[in-house]
Amino acid sequence: MIAAGAVSAAAGTGLTExxxxxxxxxxxxxxxxxxxxxxxxxxxxxxxxxxxxxxxxSHVAFTGALGALAFGVDPxxxxxxxxxxxxxxxxxxxxxxxxxxxxIGTVFAWVLGLGVLxxxxxxxxxxxxxxxxxxxxxxxxxxxxxSRSQATAAASVAVLLLLVAVAIARPxxxxxxxxxxxxxxxxxxxxxxxxxxxxxxxxAAEATQAVGALLLLGLLAAxxxxxxRLTDRPYAALVLSSLLAxxxxxxxLTASYLLPKVPPSFGILAVASGVYAATFVVxxxxxxxxxxxxxx
Amino acid sequence: MLTAAGGLEPRLTWNLVQxxxxxxxxxxxxxxxxxxxxxxxxxxxxxxxxxLRRESFAGHxxxxxxxxxxxxxxxxxxxxxxxxxxxxxxxxxxxxxTRGSGGRGYGAQPAVIGTxxxxxxxxxxxxxxxxxxxxxxxxxxxxxxxxxxxxxxxAVLAVVAVIVSIVLAAIARPxxxxxxxxxxxxxxxxxxxxxxxxFLVLLGCAAAEVSQMTGTLxxxxxxxxxxxxxxxxxxxxxxxxxxxxxxxxxVTWLSLFAAYYSSSxxxxxxxxxxxxxxxxxxxxxxxxxxHPASRPGALV
Numbered sequence: 001m002i003a004a005g006a007v008s009a010a011a012g013t014g015l016t017e018x019x020x021x022x023x024x025x026x027x028x029x030x031x032x033x034x035x036x037x038x039x040x041x042x043x044x045x046x047x048x049x050x051x052x053x054x055x056x057x058s059h060v061a062f063t064g065a066l067g068a069l070a071f072g073v074d075p076x077x078x079x080x081x082x083x084x085x086x087x088x089x090x091x092x093x094x095x096x097x098x099x100x101x102x103x104i105g106t107v108f109a110w111v112l113g114l115g116v117l118x119x120x121x122x123x124x125x126x127x128x129x130x131x132x133x134x135x136x137x138x139x140x141x142x143x144x145x146x147s148r149s150q151a152t153a154a155a156s157v158a159v160l161l162l163l164v165a166v167a168i169a170r171p172x173x174x175x176x177x178x179x180x181x182x183x184x185x186x187x188x189x190x191x192x193x194x195x196x197x198x199x200x201x202x203x204a205a206e207a208t209q210a211v212g213a214l215l216l217l218g219l220l221a222a223x224x225x226x227x228x229r230l231t232d233r234p235y236a237a238l239v240l241s242s243l244l245a246x247x248x249x250x251x252x253l254t255a256s257y258l259l260p261k262v263p264p265s266f267g268i269l270a271v272a273s274g275v276y277a278a279t280f281v282v283x284x285x286x287x288x289x290x291x292x293x294x295x296x
Numbered sequence: 297m298l299t300a301a302g303g304l305e306p307r308l309t310w311n312l313v314q315x316x317x318x319x320x321x322x323x324x325x326x327x328x329x330x331x332x333x334x335x336x337x338x339x340x341x342x343x344x345x346x347x348l349r350r351e352s353f354a355g356h357x358x359x360x361x362x363x364x365x366x367x368x369x370x371x372x373x374x375x376x377x378x379x380x381x382x383x384x385x386x387x388x389x390x391x392x393x394t395r396g397s398g399g400r401g402y403g404a405q406p407a408v409i410g411t412x413x414x415x416x417x418x419x420x421x422x423x424x425x426x427x428x429x430x431x432x433x434x435x436x437x438x439x440x441x442x443x444x445x446x447x448x449x450x451a452v453l454a455v456v457a458v459i460v461s462i463v464l465a466a467i468a469r470p471x472x473x474x475x476x477x478x479x480x481x482x483x484x485x486x487x488x489x490x491x492x493x494x495f496l497v498l499l500g501c502a503a504a505e506v507s508q509m510t511g512t513l514x515x516x517x518x519x520x521x522x523x524x525x526x527x528x529x530x531x532x533x534x535x536x537x538x539x540x541x542x543x544x545x546x547v548t549w550l551s552l553f554a555a556y557y558s559s560s561x562x563x564x565x566x567x568x569x570x571x572x573x574x575x576x577x578x579x580x581x582x583x584x585x586x587h588p589a590s591r592p593g594a595l596v
Contacts, residue, residue: 046407052406055410101352102520105516105521106521109572110517110568110569112513112564113567116564116568117562119562120565139438212421216414218413222415225410269415
């Protein structure tokens with residue numbers, strides 16, 4: 001399995017005891033597949049200039065999880081329901097010309113307000129006393145707190161996401177780079193666009209479990225941006241983005257294991273952002289990164 | 297939440313004048329209304345340009361970097377205000393510099409902004425973790441609290457708001473030109489790139505101001521929604537800028553009022569809900585005005 005390979009690669013650095021802990025095994029089991037999926041989906045997101053949509057969906061994930069907590073159901077249910085619902089809505093509203101990002105911004109500002117309401121309802125309920133940090137966990141992730149079944153579930157969904165992303169990679173790439181020609185050649189551009197947003201939504205819900213609703217944007221955007229700067233070839237960039245995300249995840253988890261003050265989500269984000277920042281330094285000045293689709 | 301009100305449970309009567317008078321009896325509420333006014337005017341003016349320039353994503357990110365700013369300032373023991381402004385300014389310059397020279401050119405830009413945003417939040421989380429025992433403070437930083445605003449803070453807010461407004465007024469004409477058509481403006485000798493960075497810095501200042509009131513996560517509601525609403529109502533620049541400020545002030549005051557009378561719910565919820573309601577109303581009104589048959593896509 002992909003996860004097992006990456007895990008053994010990370011363990012091969014001499015830190016064999018790191019996998020002696022259940023919580024670390026679970027973190028790697030869930031984290032690496034989630035990162036692989038986030039890297040692949042993130043690459044398309046950056047290519048399609050839909051990073052702001054990803055931003056919106058990350059905040060929706062927060063509201064969904066806290067809404068579920070406020071009503072006392074499994075937060076994962078709220079996560080997936082909210083992100084998929086909003087991605088369908090955003091997909092329907094899309095391609096309306098230049099007002100898009102204002103509509104997205106307005107809708108998600110309100111959704112975030114609902115999240116705040118859910119947070120305050122949850123914080124004043126009895127359930128919050130049992131799990132006081134749940135709100136902060138949703139915002140910033142708690143990958144070390146995953147149980148075995150939660151980790152397995154997250155990993156299976158991530159592998160599924162990865163397979164879907166690979167399956168639609170070719171038409172999606174075509175539609176992302178030249179929408180008009182793709183439509184003329186019989187690609188169902190609109191259905192593909194909505195379908196892709198649903199994938200982004202599910203990825204956001206997945207990544208929330210690893211790095212938290214507020215930080216998942218980094219896992220989506222940073223490896224993709226770095227890959228785009230390093231190579232012009234789309235498939236190579238897609239694979240590279242996935243691998244960079246997985247490497248950031250593995251390194252970040254290891255760093256946070258070694259430095260207890262460093263929360264895992266910070267470690268992961270620090271590695272991912274560092275790699276992206278490095279591509280600005282090492283890429284020769286004259287070399288242009290692959291052109292992204294204009295936002296209109 | 298309202299222990300500051302001396303344990304008095306405020307109750308809404310049907311006498312509106314009396315309710316308002318009761319609200320204004322407490323100095324902290326007067327401060328909140330003053331701060332709300334300043335913040336709403338400033339965010340209206342800056343937000344109007346932000347919506348026009350389609351820089352919502354940058355605005356959202358600049359708002360969010362206030363969180364690590366404030367958390368870091370608390371960590372090293374200085375006023376959160378300094379941290380808010382310092383981080384917002386650094387991020388504004390960073391976004392402005394990494395942008396291509398082509399005015400509002402995008403390309404890899406969104407990935408950069410997204411990474412800055414997520415990394416900033418991760419830093420904030422790290423600061424909070426190092427500081428320890430800061431959980432309730434985290435929520436206040438992220439979602440705001442209007443109860444603790446002091447007269448000194450109001451004074452700082454006012455000074456910064458005046459400075460930002462003066463700079464914005466000074467560059468308003470070329471900025472409007474550059475925002476509407478960057479290429480033509482550049483050809484006519486307008487320094488588009490410098491304007492763009494200057495505007496991002498102003499946006500950062502405004503975001504830092506607003507976040508002291510609404511918390512860093514909800515700044516965006518006050519920046520984008522009033523401006524979006526006003527630009528639905530009227531296409532004329534001056535009229536819609538004035539309308540933006542009016543909507544912003546009304547929404548802010550109304551939500552302060554509502555939050556005072558229902559102390560169990562946070563102000564952020566009222567703020568975003570009132571603003572969103574205004575936006576929906578504006579769209580509904582426009583739909584009625586433009587005959588439904590003539591314009592099918594009037595929602596945006």
